[in-house]
Every structure is written in C-alpha cells, then in structure tokens.
Amino acid sequence: MSAAPLFRLAALIKKELLQILRDPSTLIIATLFPVLLMLIFGSGISLDSTVVRLGVFDQDGSPPARRLVETYRHTPGFRVVEGKSTDELSDLLRAGKLQGFVVLDQGLGRQVLTGSRVRPVVQIVTDGAEPNGANFVAAYAQGAFAVWSEQELARRGYGPRSPARAFSLETRAWFNPSTKSRNSLLPGSVTLVMMVVGALLTALVVAREWERGTMEALLTAGVSRFELLVSKLIPYFLLGQVAFTICVLMAHLYFDVPLRGSIGTLYLVGSTFLGGALGMGLLISTLMRNQYNAAQVTLNAAFLPGLMLSGFLFEIRSMPVAIQAVSSIIPARYFVTAMQTVFQAGDVWSVLTPSLIGLGLAAVGFLGVTFFVTRRRLE
Amino acid sequence: MNATVIRLLALIKKELQMVIGDTQSLRLLIAPVVMMLLVFPFAATLEVKNNALYVLDRDGGPVATEIIERLSHTPAFSQVRRLRGEADMRAVIDRQDALVVLQIGPHFSERVLAGQPEPIQAILDGRRSNSGQIALGYVQSILAGIPVGTALDAARPPLVVRHWYNQNLDYYRFILPSLVAIIATFSALIVTAMSVAREREQGTLDQLLVSPLTPWMLFVGKSIPALVVALIQATIILIASVFFYGVEFRGNVLSLYLCLVPYVLALAGIGLFISTVCSTQQQAFLGVFLCMMPGILLSGFVTPIDNMPEILQTLTWANPIRHFIAIAKGIYLKASLVSDFTDNLIALGCIAVVTASVSLALFQRRLS
Numbered sequence A: 001m002s003a004a005p006l007f008r009l010a011a012l013i014k015k016e017l018l019q020i021l022r023d024p025s026t027l028i029i030a031t032l033f034p035v036l037l038m039l040i041f042g043s044g045i046s047l048d049s050t051v052v053r054l055g056v057f058d059q060d061g062s063p064p065a066r067r068l069v070e071t072y073r074h075t076p077g078f079r080v081v082e083g084k085s086t087d088e089l090s091d092l093l094r095a096g097k098l099q100g101f102v103v104l105d106q107g108l109g110r111q112v113l114t115g116s117r118v119r120p121v122v123q124i125v126t127d128g129a130e131p132n133g134a135n136f137v138a139a140y141a142q143g144a145f146a147v148w149s150e151q152e153l154a155r156r157g158y159g160p161r162s163p164a165r166a167f168s169l170e171t172r173a174w175f176n177p178s179t180k181s182r183n184s185l186l187p188g189s190v191t192l193v194m195m196v197v198g199a200l201l202t203a204l205v206v207a208r209e210w211e212r213g214t215m216e217a218l219l220t221a222g223v224s225r226f227e228l229l230v231s232k233l234i235p236y237f238l239l240g241q242v243a244f245t246i247c248v249l250m251a252h253l254y255f256d257v258p259l260r261g262s263i264g265t266l267y268l269v270g271s272t273f274l275g276g277a278l279g280m281g282l283l284i285s286t287l288m289r290n291q292y293n294a295a296q297v298t299l300n301a302a303f304l305p306g307l308m309l310s311g312f313l314f315e316i317r318s319m320p321v322a323i324q325a326v327s328s329i330i331p332a333r334y335f336v337t338a339m340q341t342v343f344q345a346g347d348v349w350s351v352l353t354p355s356l357i358g359l360g361l362a363a364v365g366f367l368g369v370t371f372f373v374t375r376r377r378l379e
Numbered sequence B: 001m002n003a004t005v006i007r008l009l010a011l012i013k014k015e016l017q018m019v020i021g022d023t024q025s026l027r028l029l030i031a032p033v034v035m036m037l038l039v040f041p042f043a044a045t046l047e048v049k050n051n052a053l054y055v056l057d058r059d060g061g062p063v064a065t066e067i068i069e070r071l072s073h074t075p076a077f078s079q080v081r082r083l084r085g086e087a088d089m090r091a092v093i094d095r096q097d098a099l100v101v102l103q104i105g106p107h108f109s110e111r112v113l114a115g116q117p118e119p120i121q122a123i124l125d126g127r128r129s130n131s132g133q134i135a136l137g138y139v140q141s142i143l144a145g146i147p148v149g150t151a152l153d154a155a156r157p158p159l160v161v162r163h164w165y166n167q168n169l170d171y172y173r174f175i176l177p178s179l180v181a182i183i184a185t186f187s188a189l190i191v192t193a194m195s196v197a198r199e200r201e202q203g204t205l206d207q208l209l210v211s212p213l214t215p216w217m218l219f220v221g222k223s224i225p226a227l228v229v230a231l232i233q234a235t236i237i238l239i240a241s242v243f244f245y246g247v248e249f250r251g252n253v254l255s256l257y258l259c260l261v262p263y264v265l266a267l268a269g270i271g272l273f274i275s276t277v278c279s280t281q282q283q284a285f286l287g288v289f290l291c292m293m294p295g296i297l298l299s300g301f302v303t304p305i306d307n308m309p310e311i312l313q314t315l316t317w318a319n320p321i322r323h324f325i326a327i328a329k330g331i332y333l334k335a336s337l338v339s340d341f342t343d344n345l346i347a348l349g350c351i352a353v354v355t356a357s358v359s360l361a362l363f364q365r366r367l368s
Helices: A003-022 A024-044 A063-074 A086-094 A108-114 A131-155 A181-212 A214-220 A225-254 A263-288 A291-308 A321-327 A331-345 A349-378 B003-020 B023-043 B062-071 B086-094 B108-113 B126-145 B150-155 B171-202 B204-210 B215-244 B253-277 B281-297 B310-318 B320-334 B338-367
Strands: A052-058 A078-082 A100-104 A122-127 A169-174 B051-057 B077-082 B100-104 B120-125 B159-164
Touching (some): A003 A225, A024 A181, A024 A225, A024 B281, A052 A086, A063 A100, A063 A108, A086 A100, A086 B320, A100 A131, A122 A131, A181 A214, A181 A225, A181 A263, A225 A263, A263 A291, A263 A331, A263 A349, A291 B023, A291 B171, A291 B281, A321 B023, A331 A349, B003 B171, B003 B215, B023 B171, B023 B215, B051 B062, B062 B077, B062 B100, B086 B100, B086 B120, B100 B126, B120 B126, B171 B204, B171 B215, B171 B281, B215 B253, B215 B338, B253 B281, B281 B320, B320 B338
Parallel strands (some): A052 A078, A052 A100
Antiparallel strands (some): A100 A122, B100 B120
16 A cells, blocks of 8 residues: 555544544443443342342231241341231232232141141242242242241251251352352443444444435545545544443452453454444444434344343343344354453453354454445445 | 314324334334344243253262252253263363253262262352352252152141242243333334434424424424334234233233323433433434433343342332333233322323423523
C-alpha cells in the first residue's frame, strides 16, 4: 500500500472517532452499560434463595406438632406465617404472598407416639409457578422435617444414626471452591456487553449512514470497500476493548472473581469474539439499511441468542437436541466457555483452542460476507 | 361525533400506519414472537438433564456397585461412565465433559457393611457451580433413598410434597406467561420511544404540538398503537401456549387482557420519557435498551425477586415488567383474581401517570 491510501484510511478513522466522541449516546452505552450490567449480575441476579415466606397450619396442636412448627420457625431462610385454615393459606399462595405452606394433619402427635403409618400426616405444598423457588422450599421443608423426626425418634430412644447419614457426600468444587454463582455468571455475562457494543451499536450507526446515503457517497468518492469496512471496524473495535476492559476490571477487582489465566489470553478471546460481533453488526446494517429495522434484527439475532443460548445462564445440555444444535452455531456459546475457563481454570488450551477456532471462523465469516454484500448492494 | 374524537382517531390511524403499515415492519413485529415462542420455553430451563456422571470407583465392592447402578437410573444423568484414575478425572473436568465426578474410596463396601460408612467424594466443576449443585442434590436424594435400617424407616411419620399449579415443575409452564410481558415490553417501548424520536428528527413533532390536540390526547395517540401491537402479540403467545404447548389457562382471559392496558400505558409513559431526553432515533433506541435490559433482568423472569438484596427488591417496584409478570403468571397458571394484584395495578398506574406527566411537561416547556 502506498502512502496516499494509508493517509486516506487514517482520515476516515479519524472522522469516525470524532463522530463517536461527538454523540454522547455511543460513549454512554460503551461505558455505562458494562458497569450497569456487571452490577446487576454481580449483586441482583442470584440463584441462591435467601428468604422464603412459608405458611404453617397446625391442625393437631399436640406437643410433637408444636415442636415441628418451632423447628420451621428456627430454620434459617424461613419466615413462618401461621394460618387458621388451608383455605386461608391457599389464598395467600395464589396471591403470591407465600412461596409454600405446610399442613400438619390431626393425629400427627398420636402417630408419632404409636409409629403407625396410616396416611400422610404432614403435607408440604409449594408454588409450582416458580419452579426454582418450589425446589428450594421443598428441599428445605423436607430437611427441617428430617431434623424434627430425628429428634422425635431420639426422644423415643432410637439411636442417632439414620439411613440418610449412612451414605454421605463430601463435596469439593474445582476452580470455584466457594461455588458462588457470581464467579461463573460475571465472566459469562460479558457476552451481553460485547453483543451490545460490538453488534448493536455498530448496526445502528452504520445503518444510519446507509439511511442518509453517506456510505454510498464515500464509495462513489473512490473509497474502496476494504477501506470503508476497516474505517468502521477500527473505532468500534477500540470502543469494544474499552467496554471489555471495564467488565474485566469490575469482575476481578470489584466483585473479586478470580482470574487464573493470563491477561494476554483474555484479550485474545475478547478480541476474536469482538471481531465476530462487529462483523455481525456491519452485516445486519448493510442488509437492512434502516436504523429501526437493523436494531430489531440485531436484538433478535445477536442479543437474545447471546442471553438464552450461550450457556451462561441456562445449561445447554438440559435443552432439547435441536436447540443444542442451534446453540452450536452461536459464537456467544464459545465465548462463554472460553471466558469461564480463562477466569476460573486458567489457560487450558484443550478447551480454549476449539473455542477460539469457532470464534475466529465466525469473525472471518461475518466480515467476509459483509465485504461481499457491500459490493452487491451498490450494483 | 365531536371534533376532538375525530382528531384523536385521525392521530391513532396515522400512528398505526407507521407501526404496522408496511410488510417489513409488520414482519419484524411478528418474527420475534415466533422465534421466542420456539426457543425460550425449551432453552430457559434451570433443570439439569442429559449429563454424563463420571465415577472413579476405587472399591469395586457390592455396595459401590449398587450405588452406581441406582444412579444410572435418574433423568439427571443420561449415562454413567467409569474413570480409570486421577489423570482421567482431571481431563474430563477440564474439558467440561463432566459436571460431577464421584470418587468412591478403597474398602468402601467393607466399611459400610461393618457399620462404619465413609463419605463418597463428589468433585464438581465450579465453572458451572449452580448446575453442579443441582446435580449433587439429585445424587444426594438417591443416596438417601437407599435403605439401610428398615426399623427406623418405619418409625418415621410419612410426608408428602405437592407442587401446586405445576406438578412436575416444568420450566416452560413458568416461561410462557412471562413471555407475554417480555414481548410486550420490547414492542411497546420501541414503538412509543422511536415514533416520537422519528417525528422530532423529521421535524413533524412541532407541528403536532401546535395542533389543537391536547398533550394528553397526544399521549393516548402514541400509546394506542403500542397497545394494539401488544394485544396482537399477547394473543399469539396465548394461543400457542394453550394449543401448541398444552399449558392450561386456569384464570380469566378477559382479566389478563384488562391488566395489559395499565401495563402498556406504563411502558408507553417510559417510552415517551426516553424520547423526551433523546434527540435522535439512535439515541432513543439505545435509551430503550438501557432501560429494558435491567428491567428484564430484574423482573423475576430470570431469577426470583426474593433472591435479590433488599434495596433492589424495593427498587423493582418502579419496574413495570415485574408487576405484569406476577399478574400474567398468577392469572394464567394460578387462576388468581384481579383483586390479588391490587398493589401491582396501583404501581403500574403510578408509573404511567408519573412518567407521562413528566414527559408532557418537558414537551410543553420546550415549546414555550
């Protein structure tokens, strides 16, 4: 390349950078959005239940039954509300004021004493409309029940060793010993930031230029397709790196997510994914040439798959095979795997190499198609 | 018919033409609904299924064999694979093939039979800590079900667990009603915020403001297209969830549609507010996005609101999505009555009134 085209390219990039600096909304998205998202995923989104409002209806009133109610009261995580009837409690459950309730049938005390097993005497009802909460309520209510029945058995002279204790598990979590869901959520959620800054922002800005005809004006003025694409790519690539750096700093320094891999690997992964995201944004804007439609398409083609199918929030292996197949062509999925690995496990190349190949292919593919489509649209 | 009504109708007609007038726009409003309907109910699951369970059995005795046999019959694990040694174990976890590896120590069976059981080691991949813990829960409940002392089993008072409204705790039943809220958010916010921004970019907003239409009529005119779009999208979702996914609608359909009105008005108010502080379509879209993302994430759609820190829980009262998700799930799945949601409806009304009056005041100040 001779000096003149290089000079022209530099001028184009400079123009683009000036445009970014002039419109505050672009910079706000690139800096405020990562901070906001990291704060939400770091402290707002939690899969660990904290307080459960549990209703209790004691129809029996015998000493063992009262002791069971007390056990529920003293179980951490339960806030017990005593009800006067099953109807009252089911109304509260329907209105969402309770997450579950326990009904102690008449005859519970007698049954504890005689040891007869005529019919269930304790019923745990949960709000199945909230599956995650329902699982938690059921598990904890059963746990508290087990504690109580151990104590009742002990009162009647049975030994302290129970069947549940015969086989116990000793758990160790590799890479994330505290098993904080935040440690995997935060590196994964960077996907969303990259999708927004890389794909959405680029799609909007470039679509506006198509809408206003400035892209065509540049092309007819003798700027080559290559120069045009590169001049769009470089400024937004830099903007993406800023957003990526904010995410990494927030995750590592503010939320204490351990970073076991090297910074070099981290940025290699980030840059490769950013390339694909930018390519996607450029492609959509070139095809749509209208801000409103480009925004809608990016939201549905880039952002939502990044949220739903990338595996940082929902387990890919639990999805049906067809959906798993769809997820395997989504670059975000490889990015999430790579990010979680670099943060928590380190530079494990047996995982990173396939992910990087996937991300690289996506980047080359999207940019290549955009290059091709740009010419076609002009003719 | 008096002049005001005619003017209002003309405005609504014009607005509707902008939103669903041409086929590309119409397609872009329907396509996401179809896509979300096909993907979300399957993808948004916190269940743990289809994983391979890896076991490093250093014992090989009868009790270990029995435990492995029982674990291979649970839906959480599609297959049970044996590992040969420590190096194997490290490899399957590094490559994310294994979510959980169980390690049974030497002489395990001998010790259990002698009445001195030792713990089984479970190693889980901390990168997927949440799924790992759910899977461990399954393992634990299976271990607890293996009978050891039958005399003790008989002495326990029996207990039953019932999950109301969703017996098997299927996630798709939980997702579908929430989708009505999510999709309405997308379109209602974008339709209102972008339409005002577009008018401003094209300079037609000033014309509207000096026309005989009162500011409140303008608000109504801008909200009705959003309402129409939300109603169409909600109907598509409800039809698909009842007939395609087979999720029974337990409550009163009419009351759900009724509650959709204050919800869309609240969204329209927010959309209008965004458009008053933005000067271009691009800024309006980014503004919508900046509001919508936290709104969806902190609505109870992804994780329950009860799990959030106290301050955030209070803040979510200003989030219309939170209120409508509770209403939609309640009416759809639990046959809740509108009166169960008085608080939520009042909150939606307040959001609509506050955002709309602030934005209209801002408009008027700009005009004078």
